[in-house]
Amino acid sequence: MTDYLIRGANVLGQGIADIAIKDSTIVDPDLLDPDGSDVELVNADGLIALPGLVDMHTHLREPGKEDAETILSGSRAAASGGFTCVHAMANTAPVADTAGVVEQVHRLGRTAGYTEVVPIGAVTIGLEGQNLAEIGAMARSAARVRIFSDDGICVSDPLLMRRALEYVKTFDGVIAQHAQEPRLTEGAQMNEGVVSAELGLPGWPAVAEESIIARDVLLAEHVGSRLHICHVSTKGSVDIIRWAKSRGVEITAEVTPHHLMLTDELVRSFDPVYKVNPPLRTEADVTALREALADGTIDVIGTDHAPHTAEHKCSEWTAAAMGMVGMETALAIVVEAMSDYDFDYRDLARVMSATPARITGATGHGSLESGSSANIVLIDPNSTHTIVPADHATKGRNNPFAGLEVSTSITDTFFYGHRVFSGGELSTPHPAGASWTDQ
């Protein structure tokens, strides 16, 4: 493996320093001979260094929907977006509800070699909300699953949710809830509000999300379990989570880049690129989410990267699939969304790397301290450019930010010491194949 000396980077935006990578580990720069034949110098003048990003929420579509995304194409998108670890949701075909499927996803991720792919296991068999999936077997498999979610579908049965929360305590697992009361959202097509009233699209009320979060917070408190709320999208949800945290409930919450940036006004175009679950909400919700991310009520950014084939988006609104891609634009969008807040690069590293790494137990990520695994991203904060989805590594072209001008771009991603993204271009996968996490 090549060793690297990253020179002149602004580390976490806190000052210029060198970062040395030796044997896939961050070391004291003095330990590295810059003139050594196996040391590559990286000029990082003007660049910011952050720990490699960790995404708690992606859909890599494999197995089953390889025309929308594969673990390889999704991994390449992750590396391009600065993510050194991504969690793959369970709603594949077959569903990731057995040790066999999660091990397959895990193995394909290792073979791809661009990012650490960590499978999320289903809570219930087939995401059907009837019976618990083999959570213990998935936890004890080679994939070592710790996060369980029926994402895409809410675990709406309160008793089943209680049991799941209790059961995962066996191995300090987390239930990641997709909070959507199913009866309140039957046929729902967009946020219920002034815009849905005018457009005549069946509405998706905020209370459908908030009522589930309120219930689950109380359940988690009652049984003393860890609860994670996926893609929080409303002001009311933020209030409930803030209240729960003040009571000491072990709850963490996530927001997507698109919910920090876009509102339901965009649905007036009837362009299905804006169709997503949970739906785009209002300006007041966007403001509340930004404030919650800044003050720590919301812990992490999760992209909810959801690629779809063109035929599922190039249709009428009501027939279109829900979801947006976003791994490759996440960091730039969060920077734009938070530009008016007291939110610096340390905060960015906290919500996009250190905290998601801590919640998920991704021990190789989240830190630039000496001795840490060399998972590092370099970003250029002054590289104004226009977002062009066709240029992205993901197969999904359903990026809602097409045409938007942003200031920040990813220049380099180091993945366990290997430069998988280099000077703004995808490079080679990690040469160690399946062995890096065993280091």
Place this chain on the structure above:
Amino acid sequence: MKHLLDTVSLSREDAISILDIAEEMAQVSEREVKKLPVLRGRTVVNLFFEDSTRTRLSFEAAAKRLSADVLNFSAKGSSVSKGESLQDTIQTISAMGADALVVRHPGSGTPHRLAHTGWIDVPVVNAGDGTHEHPTQALLDAFTLRRALGGFCASGAVKDGPRGRGLDGAKVAIVGDVLHSRVARSNVHLLANLGAEVHLIAPPTLLPWGVETWPVTLHYDLDEALHSEEFAAVMMLRVQHERMHESFFPNEREYARLWGLSAARLAGLPKETFIMHPGPMNRGFEISAAAADSPRALILDQVENGVSVRMAVLYRLLTGQEETND
């Protein structure tokens, strides 16, 4: 004006212009030969993804009276029912040479989407999309109201009809299932834009969340509203059968009792109040036979005027002209 997709973005000037052209078109309907040669050689495609005999026939009659060729495409029995995508359907029709699309679709926004995707570059007329809008219905309602309130014969040819006018000051009640009604949405915007004072009367379950932002006055109680206001016209909305068992209200009897235009309520209305309904009616449910058949009912005038208004819309979109050269 390239398309007619909704009334919310229709200017007062354009709306009045369409109503005035429709006055001209109404003259044609009285002639021995009910045809104008203005769209000869043009093809209007009626693209109906949802069953609707009345609206389709009305558009077909309108196009034929303008001498256009008409192609009818209905989703049932077509490739759509075999899973063909909207894009492929539209591009197929485009390849056959359509000059205008008249689209009805069960999904809100589909005509808007067709007008903006680049799959086809012809004028699109929304003939009803989901629970969004039904602009030609609102235009024919406005046309009928403008006639009736101006003291003219409500339908047919009228010499020196109410051209150039709006509906300024007219107090109009729309009663019933506003939530699921594209007719209500189109009427709220159009009638308000033409200067009418629009009142919505419905149980809270059948009003959309956020309705307070609309340019309307709201009432839950029909009797109270009829007692406190003098309406120039009361428009009853159809309640679809599938809504009757979804707990929007306890049962049909209670709905009819509280929000139906019964014979007793009809008798209590001022003599000048007109009765309207976009059809098809549920007699004995939202409207009693006494009201539907009353001399004050404009329901058949609405149907008749529908042809003139749709002629005006097609004429306006396909020729880009404001008035006929008749």
